Amino acid sequence: MAGIAGAISGAIVIGGALAILWVALDMPMRWLGAAAMLLPGALIGAFFGYRRQRRTWWRLDAQGLGVRRDLMWQLETRVPLSRVQHLDLRRGPIERTAQLATLVVHTAGSRFSAVSLGGLDQADAERLRDTLGRQLDQDGDAL
Amino acid sequence: MSSVAPGDAAPDQRLHPWSWLFVLIVQLRQFLLPLVALVVFGNRGDRDELWSNLAALVVIGVLVAVSILQYLTFHYRIGRDAISVRSGVVSRNRREIPFARIHNVVVHQNPLHRLFGVAELRLESAGGNRPEAEMRVLRLDQAMALEQLVRQRGQQVAVAEAVDDSAAPVATEEVLLTLNTAEVVRIGLLSNRGWVVVLALFGASYQLFPRDAINDAIEHGGRQAFGYASHLHPATWVWVVAALAMGVAFWVLLRVLSVAMALLRYHDFRLTEHERRLTVASGLLTRMRTSVARRRIQAWTLRESALQRWFGRRHLRIDIAAVVAANGERRDLRELAPLASPDACNALVQHLLPQLQWPPAQWRGVPQRGWWRLCLPALLIVPLLAAVAVYKLGPWGALLLAWLPWSALRAHRTMARMGYHLDARYVAVRGGWWQRWWRFAELDKLQALRLERSPLDRWLGTASVWLDTAGANGSVGLCLRYLPEAEARAVFERLNAALAGRGLRW
Numbered sequence: 089m090a091g092i093a094g095a096i097s098g099a100i101v102i103g104g105a106l107a108i109l110w111v112a113l114d115m116p117m118r119w120l121g122a123a124a125m126l127l128p129g130a131l132i133g134a135f136f137g138y139r140r141q142r143r144t145w146w147r148l149d150a151q152g153l154g155v156r157r158d159l160m161w162q163l164e165t166r167v168p169l170s171r172v173q174h175l176d177l178r179r180g181p182i183e184r185t186a187q188l189a190t191l192v193v194h195t196a197g198s199r200f201s202a203v204s205l206g207g208l209d210q211a212d213a214e215r216l217r218d219t220l221g222r223q224l225d226q227d228g229d230a231l
Numbered sequence: 232m233s234s235v236a237p238g239d240a241a242p243d244q245r246l247h248p249w250s251w252l253f254v255l256i257v258q259l260r261q262f263l264l265p266l267v268a269l270v271v272f273g274n275r276g277d278r279d280e281l282w283s284n285l286a287a288l289v290v291i292g293v294l295v296a297v298s299i300l301q302y303l304t305f306h307y308r309i310g311r312d313a314i315s316v317r318s319g320v321v322s323r324n325r326r327e328i329p330f331a332r333i334h335n336v337v338v339h340q341n342p343l344h345r346l347f348g349v350a351e352l353r354l355e356s357a358g359g360n361r362p363e364a365e366m367r368v369l370r371l372d373q374a375m376a377l378e379q380l381v382r383q384r385g386q387q388v389a390v391a392e393a394v395d396d397s398a399a400p401v402a403t404e405e406v407l408l409t410l411n412t413a414e415v416v417r418i419g420l421l422s423n424r425g426w427v428v429v430l431a432l433f434g435a436s437y438q439l440f441p442r443d444a445i446n447d448a449i450e451h452g453g454r455q456a457f458g459y460a461s462h463l464h465p466a467t468w469v470w471v472v473a474a475l476a477m478g479v480a481f482w483v484l485l486r487v488l489s490v491a492m493a494l495l496r497y498h499d500f501r502l503t504e505h506e507r508r509l510t511v512a513s514g515l516l517t518r519m520r521t522s523v524a525r526r527r528i529q530a531w532t533l534r535e536s537a538l539q540r541w542f543g544r545r546h547l548r549i550d551i552a553a554v555v556a557a558n559g560e561r562r563d564l565r566e567l568a569p570l571a572s573p574d575a576c577n578a579l580v581q582h583l584l585p586q587l588q589w590p591p592a593q594w595r596g597v598p599q600r601g602w603w604r605l606c607l608p609a610l611l612i613v614p615l616l617a618a619v620a621v622y623k624l625g626p627w628g629a630l631l632l633a634w635l636p637w638s639a640l641r642a643h644r645t646m647a648r649m650g651y652h653l654d655a656r657y658v659a660v661r662g663g664w665w666q667r668w669w670r671f672a673e674l675d676k677l678q679a680l681r682l683e684r685s686p687l688d689r690w691l692g693t694a695s696v697w698l699d700t701a702g703a704n705g706s707v708g709l710c711l712r713y714l715p716e717a718e719a720r721a722v723f724e725r726l727n728a729a730l731a732g733r734g735l736r737w
Contacts, residue, residue: 151731162684164723168730171678196357196552197678197699199708 103129141207148216153193155205165203169223171195177217179210189213193220243306243317247349250305250368251298256343257367258294266290307366309377312384314354316364328363330384332356334527335553338374338520345518350374354381357552357701378522382508407509407579408568410500418497418570419490421538428488497569509583511567523551525583530672530700530709533576537665545576552701587657589671594650594661597713601691604713605642609635641665651711653722655729658698660709670709672700674729682723684716694719698726 103126110122145156152168176192183189183206190206191213208216259266266287297320306317313329335355344350349368356363369377410418498515510522530550539545547568568576580589603610613634620628644664652659652671659671681697688694694716698709711722 151727160686162682162689164682166680166723166727168679168727170734171730195678195699196701198701198703199697199699200679200681201699203679 100126100129100133102133103127105129144205144207146205146208148219153203153216153220155203165200167193167195167203169220171197172220172223175217175221177213183207191216243308246302246305246366247347247368247370247373248302249347249349251295251302253344253349253351253368254301255295255298258298259291262290262294307364309380314364314381326364328354328356330381333363333381335521335523335551336378336381337362338378340371340514340518340520342516344368352377355553378520382506382522404503404505406501406503407582408500408502408571408575410497410569412494412498414570415493415497415500416490417542417544419493420486421536421542421544421570422489422493423485424492425485425488428492429485500569502567509567523549523553527551527553528583529676529702530670531580532707533669535573535667539570540667543572544570545573546570547576547579550700550702584657584673587673588654589659590669591652591654591659594652596650597646598693598715599643599646601687601693601713602643602646603639604687604691605645606635606638609638613638646713649712651714653725658709658711658726660711662707662712668707670707672698672709674726675733676700677726677730680723680726680730682719688713688716692716696723696726 106125106129107122110125111118115121140157140159143158147154147156150169152166152171154164154166156162156164173194173196175194178190178192179188180190187210189208189210190204191208192202192204194202300320301318304318304320304323308315308317312331313327315325315327317323317325333354334357337351337353337355339351339353340349347368348371350371351368352366352374353362354364354366366374366377495515495517497513500513501511503510503512504525507525508522509525510520512518512520528549529552532548532550534546534548535544545568546566548566551565568579571579577590580587613631617629617631620631622628641664645662648664648667649662651661655674657671657673658677659669661667661669677698677700679699681699682694683697684694691713692715693713695713696711696719698711700709703709711719714722
């Protein structure tokens with residue numbers, strides 16, 4: 089649901105680009121056409137955002153957090169519990185209205201040192217954060 | 232160490248009295264361009280010269296005052312298990328740096344520092360993009376004493392933590408590797424560092440002089456040379472010989488520059504071990520000395536270019552979690568062995584990681600089936616380039632296609648050489664054929680895992696497992712590529728289980 093919402097805001101970029109092209113190429117009905125271009129842009133963005141959200145799975149087990157995303161490229165990332173450095177819980181304006189949150193898990197690594205998981209239910213996100221964070225307290229000397 | 236009282240009541244200490252001069256120099260370097268612009272362009276206008284010079288003087292005066300104030304307000308105190316640094320003129324800042332958190336100590340001495348008998352000291356911890364503390368500058372013996380202190384105090388904590396490594400610390404300094412001048416010259420001959428100088432010179436000359444002047448100079452000089460040559464009416468072979476001579480001369484120049492760069496960097500290179508801490512010291516004019524605890528090493532990379540292989544040499548570098556300087560100024564100090572024979576490299580690794588079996592007895596290869604995917608970029612780009620070349624230059628442009636067989640051969644050989652090794656303690660990857668590399672890390676040092684399948688992977692039924700370590704910026708990825716999917720998944724799950732069972736040990 090927030091996948092759509094987030095996507096629409098992202099789609100303005102595509103729509104905007106199309107609109108600029110429309111004006112730049114001197115197509116008929118200059119400004120009206122440009123404004124109309126926002127619609128397909130929003131649709132494309134919404135489609136990809138929705139698809140991205142629907143094809144993302146996460147899991148939390150005794151070993152750690154796993155995030156899987158099956159788009160063109162299939163990615164499956166695992167962060168073992170003992171490697172979590174710190175956690176961020178983010179809530180943008182759109183996510184706030186839908187009671188959702190984004191969890192960002194940081195590790196000390198370099199390439200994927202921040203694994204982010206968007207569109208979580210707020211209660212879920214908080215539970216996840218607390219579970220992952222509790223381990224940080226137990227392990228006295230992580231760094 | 233007798234001068235430093237062990238208790239927390241140690242007195243506040245200041246930097247070297249001349250330190251304001253070095254702070255000033257660093258600041259001047261930043262303000263140099265605006266100042267020069269002020270003086271030069273200020274003089275061009277109708278206004279009085281006096282004013283622009285005065286403005287420059289005022290700016291310099293302010294900088295001097297700021298430098299002196301910085302010196303006056305910078306204090307540090309060495310406590311029992313931390314250094315505390317107080318600094319700041321307006322907003323005051325106090326920072327405690329526990330010895331146990333210091334990953335890397337850098338002592339840096341450029342020619343000016345050496346003239347004054349002082350050194351710059353940087354303390355770095357993991358992460359962040361700035362050193363924890365930068366002491367600019369200390370007397371050399373003070374800097375060395377502080378470095379030794381960090382080494383000892385950090386070690387006490389480390390030993391208390393790591394009870395399983397019960398081997399008694401080695402009290403004496405052990406030299407692991409030194410490079411004599413002949414070897415340093417060899418580094419220069421086997422590398423292409425000279426290009427860096429040539430490119431930098433080109434860039435600098437374009438910046439310093441107006442572009443038109445340079446273009447004119449090149450054109451004028453070229454025309455003059457050409458005119459002179461055509462005046463002589465030489466035969467074709469003279470042209471060929473002349474071109475060859477030019478090429479050879481340029482190549483020799485490159486080598487000379489490379490050797491000069493290598494000498495500047497690696498002169499008197501010494502890798503020593505003292506109480507489980509590794510120290511690298513090198514440099515001809517600017518001396519650098521960095522030291523890192525053995526257990527802070529995150530990952531290891533061995534490389535070997537074709538040229539190095541023919542001379543039986545390799546290159547060993549390490550990743551540490553401490554900051555990577557953005558300007559690349561000290562990238563080379565992660566080099567444990569800038570050039571050493573394969574046996575020496577293996578012996579070094581064996582010595583530093585006695586619990587590991589290096590090199591592994593057996594590498595697991597990857598299936599040869601999809602080898603062509605490695606030359607896919609060339610397969611797509613070269614025909615396009617060749618088409619353009621034929622269109623522009625005629626049939627000779629088709630010569631570009633000759634790159635394809637070479638690229639296919641390279642892809643085939645690379646795929647055949649790819650392999651990995653995984654056991655209970657570490658994971659290693661090897662790759663490359665013309666330029667070979669090996670990369671390995673202890674399982675304790677891995678941070679996160681990722682299984683990745685591109686559309687091509689799905690078609691060929693393969694997958695890649697990426698392993699993330701700290702401080703791995705700018706080196707080859709620790710990635711087990713192109714494994715059959717089932718095998719990749721098995722490796723992935725096995726690593727995941729292994730990581731979960733182990734605490735993170737820095």
